[in-house]
Amino acid sequence: MNEHYPFINPPLPYAYDDLEPFIDKKTMELHHDRHLQTYVNNLNAVLKDYPEYQGLSLTQLLLYPDILPASIRTAVKNNAGGVYNHIFFFSTLQKPSAAQPDNALTAGITRQFGSMGAFQKAFSDAALSVFGSGYTWLVRTSHGQLKIITTANQDTPLPGNMCPILTLDVWEHAYYLKHYNKRADYISNWFYVINWKQADKNYSRCRA
Numbered sequence: 720m721n722e723h724y725p726f727i728n729p730p731l732p733y734a735y736d737d738l739e740p741f742i743d744k745k746t747m748e749l750h751h752d753r754h755l756q757t758y759v760n761n762l763n764a765v766l767k768d769y770p771e772y773q774g775l776s777l778t779q780l781l782l783y784p785d786i787l788p789a790s791i792r793t794a795v796k797n798n799a800g801g802v803y804n805h806i807f808f809f810s811t812l813q814k815p816s817a818a819q820p821d822n823a824l825t826a827g828i829t830r831q832f833g834s835m836g837a838f839q840k841a842f843s844d845a846a847l848s849v850f851g852s853g854y855t856w857l858v859r860t861s862h863g864q865l866k867i868i869t870t871a872n873q874d875t876p877l878p879g880n881m882c883p884i885l886t887l888d889v890w891e892h893a894y895y896l897k898h899y900n901k902r903a904d905y906i907s908n909w910f911y912v913i914n915w916k917q918a919d920k921n922y923s924r925c926r927a
């Protein structure tokens with residue numbers, strides 16, 4: 720996320736229909752081409768007249784909002800968050816795969832939560848508990864612990880000094896076309912399309 724203004728919408732690292740039948744093609748098209756694109760467009764529009772902040776990366780914009788003028792702070796936070804969260808979310812999905820790789824992350828999850836099943840239960844409960852729009856995350860805290868957290872709207876874990884490993888977008892636009900109002904079904908389907916290899920890479924980056 721070291722890119723800076725003008726921000727772009729990177730293509731999905733898989734085909735729109737690769738996550739079928741768990742997440743449908745139409746949802747992925749709209750989610751990537753319209754929802755994420757809108758955050759990209761809005762962020763660029765906000766920064767257009769502020770060349771002095773156009774060299775800041777997405778992460779810097781989110782980590783250091785206080786350096787921005789108050790007049791654009793909220794708009795930058797919401798739209799940079801929307802860009803960051805969606806790119807991160809999309810990057811941790813993949814074609815359904817039966818094999819769960821054993822790696823440092825799965826070992827860390829087992830250590831922290833007792834078992835992969837216990838982690839899934841805790842993550843699902845957290846995702847169901849998000850009131851309104853937001854995200855559920857697996858993060859590494861500054862003390863080196865794995866933790867499940869939730870964020871509202873397009874807030875990110877970054878200002879809390881937490882390093883993101885995995886996230887689930889629970890805004891209704893992420894699931895309504897296929898799962899209607901049944902967020903629980905969407906959450907249980909999501910577990911089939913998690914890109915654990917990418918999540919493990921994120922975990923390594925968090926520990927570096």
Ligand code: MN
Pocket residue numbers: 750754805888890892893
């Ligand atoms: Mn979304």
